[in-house]
Amino acid sequence: MKNEEVLEKVNKGVYLPLMEEFYTIQGEGFHKGTAAYFIRVGGCDVGCHWCDVKESWNAETHPPTAIEHIVDNAAKYSDTIVITGGEPLMWDMNPITKALKEKGLKTHIETSGAYTLSGEWDWICLSPKKNKLPEGRIYDEAHELKVIVYNKHDLIFAEEQAAKTNANCILYLQPEWSVRDKVVPMIVDYVMNNPKWKVSLQTHKYLNIP
């Protein structure tokens, strides 16, 4: 296929820049502890300085891959598929989620919400970032809000973001991994004083799994 044809397919979400895919245990948030197949799509320009997958940022380093291959493969492993990145909403998620749902699979997304919501989702984890705020209906659609806490100012940001979410949205504070020893006591204290919040940990990192 010609280069332009591939780019057109990526633009339509029929091909996606695939960084990696793996069967593991969801480590974070509401579904932590549940086996799931992860699809990590390349490309992100949000630029979180503490991002734990910076290798995902440059989409050009990840091969454009036909979604039917991704979906056929995912179906062999699990009935719960988590699409993450990178920032998956940089791409049109309608074709891949339609194909996953046609196979009866549950579709979950991990997103910053920095781009317009596309796709049909059973679970939306919204993890907003100050540098590129979410906009539009994602606050109404999110099932969980997961704010990363790097310092005490992030607790103020967390409240501002929580105020924009729907009433059923489950609220999580998750320590930024590199400063966990410092921020965990602060998060514990905050959650005990503000019990609408829950703690989320990156449990896969404690389990030494992907």
Ligand SMILES: C[S@@+](CC[C@H](N)C(=O)[O-])C[C@H]1O[C@@H](n2cnc3c(N)ncnc32)[C@H](O)[C@@H]1O
């Ligand atoms: C790598 S991101 C990819 C999806 C999307 N770009 C996002 O940020 O939601 C997956 C999840 O990991 C979180 N995350 C990334 N780096 C982290 C770190 N160093 N400590 C804790 N959580 C982190 C993000 O906030 C997000 O909830």
Ligand SMILES: Nc1nc2[nH]cc(C(=O)O)c2c(=O)[nH]1
């Ligand atoms: N086990 C596991 N759980 C996760 N939950 C969200 C992740 C992500 O990077 O999006 C992630 C991840 O990378 N691994």
Ligand code: SF4
């Ligand atoms: S939005 Fe997500 S993938 Fe992008 S830099 Fe931030 S944590 Fe990393």
Ligand SMILES: [Mg+2]
């Ligand atoms: Mg991760």
